[in-house]
Amino acid sequence: MPRPPARAAAEPPQAPATGGAPPLDRIDECIIGHMRRDGRISNRDLARAAGVNEATIRARIRRLETSQAIRVVAMVDLLSAGFNFVAPVGIQVRGRPVAAVGADLAKIPQVLTVAVVIGPQDLEIQVVARDLPELAETLTEVIARTNGVGRITPGLALQILKYESTWVPF
16 A cells, blocks of 8 residues: 655644544634634634635634634743753553553643653653752652652753644644
8 A cells, every 4th residue: 555645844744633523624724823823813814814704713713612623722931930941751650550650640740741652661751840959859759659650761851942832632
C-alpha cells in the first residue's frame, strides 16, 4: 500500500474532527488561525478575514466549540508566573498500574503533563519549578516517593526552542 505524501514540516497536522463534526475547512482554519494569534478578535474582523458574514462566524465558532474542535482559554506564561525551570522526566512504574501512578502524579501542582508512553519509560511528565531547590524537592520528596514510581530519569530544559501549546490531545 503506498504511503500518503508527507506534509511540509512547518504545517501542523490537521486536527481530527471530534464528536462527529465534519473535517475543518478553509473558513474553520482561518477562524482558528486568527483566534490563535488573538483570542479576543471580533467576529467582524474574523468575518472580514474569512470573507464571510458575521452570522457565519458566530455559527462556525459555536459548532467548533460544541464539537470540541476548539476551546477558548487563557494561558499563563511560565516565566511570568515565576517558573524558571522546566524538566522532562521519564518514569518507570513498579507494582501498580501505570495509569494509577499517572493519575497520582497528575495531582501534583508542579506537574504540567503526564503521558503514558512506550519505550524504556512507562510515563513521561513535565515538571516546572521556580528554582533548583524546588525542582530537587519535587523530584526527590514528592515524585520519587509516589507509590509505584520505581525509577525517575529527569532532564532539564536548558533552552526552550519551541513550546507550541496550540494543540491539545483532547
